[in-house]
Amino acid sequence: MLTFELIKQAAARIAGPRPSHPVVTSRSFNEVAGREVFFKCENHQRAGAFKARGATNKILSLTDEEKQRGVIAVSSGNHAQAVALAAREAGVRAVVCIPDDAPKMKVAGMRNYGADIRVFNRHKDDRDAFGREIAEREGLVMVPAYDDYLIMAGQGTAGLSCSKKFPISIAS
Numbered sequence: 520m521l522t523f524e525l526i527k528q529a530a531a532r533i534a535g536p537r538p539s540h541p542v543v544t545s546r547s548f549n550e551v552a553g554r555e556v557f558f559k560c561e562n563h564q565r566a567g568a569f570k571a572r573g574a575t576n577k578i579l580s581l582t583d584e585e586k587q588r589g590v591i592a593v594s595s596g597n598h599a600q601a602v603a604l605a606a607r608e609a610g611v612r613a614v615v616c617i618p619d620d621a622p623k624m625k626v627a628g629m630r631n632y633g634a635d636i637r638v639f640n641r642h643k644d645d646r647d648a649f650g651r652e653i654a655e656r657e658g659l660v661m662v663p664a665y666d667d668y669l670i671m672a673g674q675g676t677a678g679l680s681c682s683k684k685f686p687i688s689i690a691s
Contacts (some may be wrong), residue, residue, distance in 0.1 A: 521671050529576040529672035530679050561677055569677050570664070574601035576673025577662050578609050586611045591659040593617075593650035596625040598664035603634035614659055616650045 541560045549555050561569035578590060589612030592602040599615040606613030615634045617626065618641035629636055639649045654661050663670060 521668050521675070525668060525672040526675040526679065529572075529669070530676045532579050533572060533575045533673060533676065559677055569674050570597045570601035571604060572676050573667075573670035573673035574598065574605040574662060575608070576676075577667060577669040578602070578605045578611060580669050581611070581660060585660045588658045588660055589613065590662045591616065591650055591654045591657075592662045592664065593646050594664050595621055599634070600625050600628045600632070602662050603629045603632035606634070607632045612659075614653060614657070616646065616653065618646070 542557050543560060544555060544557050561572075574592075578586075581590070586609065590602060590606055591614040592599050593616040594600075594602070595618055599617055599621075603613050603615055613632075613634045614637060615629050616637045616639055617629070619638050620641060621638075626636065637649075637653060639646055650661065653659065665671070
């Protein structure tokens with residue numbers, strides 16, 4: 520179960536020399552919304568999205584044996600790039616399964632981070648089955664884009680960094 524305690528543990532696990540990401544507001548958006556709204560600029564993450572938080576938490580949570588086996592992710596872009604980066608920083612082999620029409624810029628980022636890229640046809644292949652088959656054959660640990668408490672807890676740390684400047688009430 521996802522709890523506030525799990526998010527705090529994720530924050531401690533992924534803490535380190537990471538830049539802070541600005542929280543901004545927009546006068547015109549506020550006028551349309553009828554209230555003041557704040558935007559957390561997670562697009563400033565090295566991998567370009569808050570997905571880096573979840574992937575990093577999941578990979579750093581693996582046992583030594585799991586890290587030696589390597590990880591695999593199935594994604595069209597942001598999550599795959601985040602897994603590739605987090606794995607590289609942790610010294611873990613990463614395989615990313617992407618559709619043949621994935622954005623070239625994201626694919627270049629994944630390659631730059633050292634990922635082993637496997638391509639599937641979005642219109643013909645079952646992406647999850649494609650990834651599971653490779654994971655089973657090669658003994659890799661699946662790092663899902665969602666539906667995993669460690670992924671969710673890592674991504675939830677974005678809210679913690681906001682709460683220092685803009686206090687929020689979180690029920691635990």
